[in-house]
Amino acid sequence: MLQKNKKHASEKILTKQFWRFYTGLAILLVVFGCIAVAISNFFQYAKKPESFPIRTVIVDGHLIHTSQQEIESVVLPILPTGFFTLPVDTIKQKLLQLPWLQSVSVHRRWPDQLTIQLIEQQALACWEGQSLFNTRGELFTPPAYQCSDKLVKLVGAEDQSAIVWMAYEKISALFEKYSMPAITQLLEDDSKNWQLSLPGVTVFLGPQVNFDRNLQRLVNIYPQLVKENPTLTRIDMRYPMGVTVS
Template sequence: MIGKGIQSVKVLLLGLLLLSCIFAISQFKVSRIFPIHSVRVYGAPHLDPLYTQQLLMPLVVRGFFGIQVETIREHLLQMPWVDEIYVRRIWPDQVVITVLERKPIASWNDQSLLGDDGELFSPKRDTYPDALPKLVGPEGKQIQMLEYFRDMNRLLESLHAKIAYLELTPYSTWDVVLSNGITLHLGNKDILTRLHHFVKVYPKILANREDDVEYVDLRYPNGLAVQWKGVKKV
């Protein structure tokens, strides 16, 4: 009885092995009969073409019917610049991949990029866009800083200025450098109110004199102080 049981197991294992071989051979034949001749990638200006090719080659050798679309998507989603991936097979021999890249708003602590969704990602530095605003602050504060960054830029629209540098210091004070070169010290409270006050008085005090300003101190309860370049501090 035991001998018959062992014999049955051997027959079953042999059958499974034969089925595996038949499946592998059939897949090989299908890949030879319906090979992929074209892989087109759209919307990926920051992806390394050589690296992308090396990543995709092992995934498309199975031919038109053997391609695992979800596997391609999962592999490409691991790349830092990639936000979303759409993969399509087009009969008889094409694969079309559409890449939606992340949209960086600013650099973060000179180590990462901050996306418009508040998420950090770290691609190669030589792929960073030029002239990105810089945000500097404590770890975990990037979403709060992004919200202030957007609110401040809205307030600055009437001056045709934008934030080039925004820092939340270890003392919880806010410092800003504008695109026109003016530095603002905003302190640690009523940040947007103080910036709004700056926007209101700007045309009266600083218009056409941006190059003469070293910084503007807005930490006073009822006013501000301008430090002019070349003028000694009192």
């Protein structure tokens, strides 16, 4: 009889534990369900542009060729999407389509701020009078731009822009080393012959096969040529054993 009572008591304890467990689980599920609904409702609310509007736009960058109007024409139509749904990548890509912009960084700042950092292209040389080389040797073409006389002019076949740029970099480095005047123009003609211009002096370097040799010869003899020929205007280095000047 005693064993039966113990067994019955054990069953009652197990039943109570069972119901406590499942009651606790049910309450926990209800709590999580309420949290999920609250989160869902918040995100639905946050997606509405009027809920978290962008109130401040900060543009940082030293801009010379890119106007405020150009930037506003890209950014302002997108701002009404609101803070959480603002497509920052879209803004970045659209700004990079402006011809003078080289680098764009766009970030949201809680609770209502958009920051835009801009870096403009820095032109180092003109290409065929229409396009420009930036500091990385990349071509870009601003609309209705006229090359400044302060920029070196690079000329060559359309598919030779990279070759001409590399030649210009090589010449610039060598001329700086030897304290030579800065070149004003570098040209590769249809016959693959090279010609460069210094202030008041035109230099014929000859074909690509002799480019490096003639370039080194030029920096070696140029100071003496200028000293001996104060009115020097032309140096022809296409001869294997010497040069002609006039």
